[in-house]
Amino acid sequence: MSKNRLCTICARQGSKGVPNKNIRQFHGKPLIAYVIAAAHESRLFDAIAVSSDGDDILECSRIYGADYQIKRPEAMATDVAAKLPAIQHCASQVESLSGKQFDTFVDISVTSPLLLAQDIQGVVALLEKQLPINVITGTVASNSPYFSLVEQTAEGFVNLAKKPEKPFERRQDCPPCFDMNGAIYAWTAEHFFSLKDVITDRTLIYEMPAERSVDIDTELDFEFAAFLFNKRIHPSR
Template identity: 55%
Template sequence: MSRICTICARGGSKGVKNKNLKEILGKPLIAHSILQAKASGLFDIIAVSSDSQAILQTAEAYGVDIVIKRPAELATDTAAKLPVIQHCVTEVEEITDFVFDIMTDIDATSPLRNVLDLKNSIEILESHKDATNLITGSPSRRSPYFNLVEENSEGFVQLSKKLPAEIVRRQDAPKSFDMNASIYVWKRDAFFNDASIFTPTTILYEMPEERSIDIDSELDFEFVSFLAEKRGSLL
């Protein structure tokens, strides 16, 4: 099967200023995702999409195949992720005159994945004939059946999800996951014809918590930096 890997990185960031270029282990954050994709040997093309010329130049320096300048309307704080990925894939296919079977997007802000996570995610989706796409996640820190609550319309607190019978131990609740924004994989038809993160046939690849931190704040960046230093490498 033919495969493309996209890495979509906006120049602006509110939680951590210029986070995609901020260094971890002596390299810009985005470089780690590029190097993981290259080391996997899985992809025919690795492409970076950004509205930032500095990010695109950094991506080229770390060996991506193609860089795509993202249009302004897809680079706002409110722009959805899927149209950005679709724009990137469409542009690459026009440039290369090549059609891909499998689309994989890896998030630069979730760099604690390893190469095996990439390989497993793609292998699982490709071998599952009924699945349209795959997301990654880790066991949730709170359970919607036990200790995750929300307010109702009257301002009173209740469990987010109720079971027919009350449970008294978190371990007895149905398993739930936190999405970690690390790896997304789609088969082509689902990617272009039914564009969604969730479909009736979406599957999940489970990753451990220590490889599942998504950088959205300075504290997240410190956690990721600490774990990266502990590992010594993000491959």
């Protein structure tokens, strides 16, 4: 049975780390253009919607091919606002405007311009085959909480973040751990609107390579992502 799928892209106007980053020029196009293009290239979605409190961002998303521009309420656009309610609000608005109910909801991060259509396809395939509550994306963690990641106590001392009963002699022997990269989130409709948290007791992870997992939050992230994108276009460099 074919499924109705909605792609949401949340692009808040305020950004202190990289001012105006969601529509900042990145290799000749606004940053948001890349994830809209990846969503189209995946050929999975009945609609692509952008949620933002910024009119300039919404207009930019229209120019680059988003089907719906959803104005985000101010309360969902503050520095401390959680992202999931904004995604749910966007999805609810699109269902109301389109008169269509969706089976699968996928949110793609504007700040992950290195992701590819194949990453989106992989996430959706995992969701619809394994039928968890949701799927998140991540890359293999550079440090293991069982081996080399420490946390500091109130007294200033450090311990392993996750101390095993028996110490591991090699990092390779530790349970697999991942850094969430925030690139893609996907949910089934059965649970989507009632959820309060991104991580549930039935969340699966889709592994993405490190070179596609850069999440732009600082100027250094922006420069590094631009460097990796340039290497993709010109691999000889």
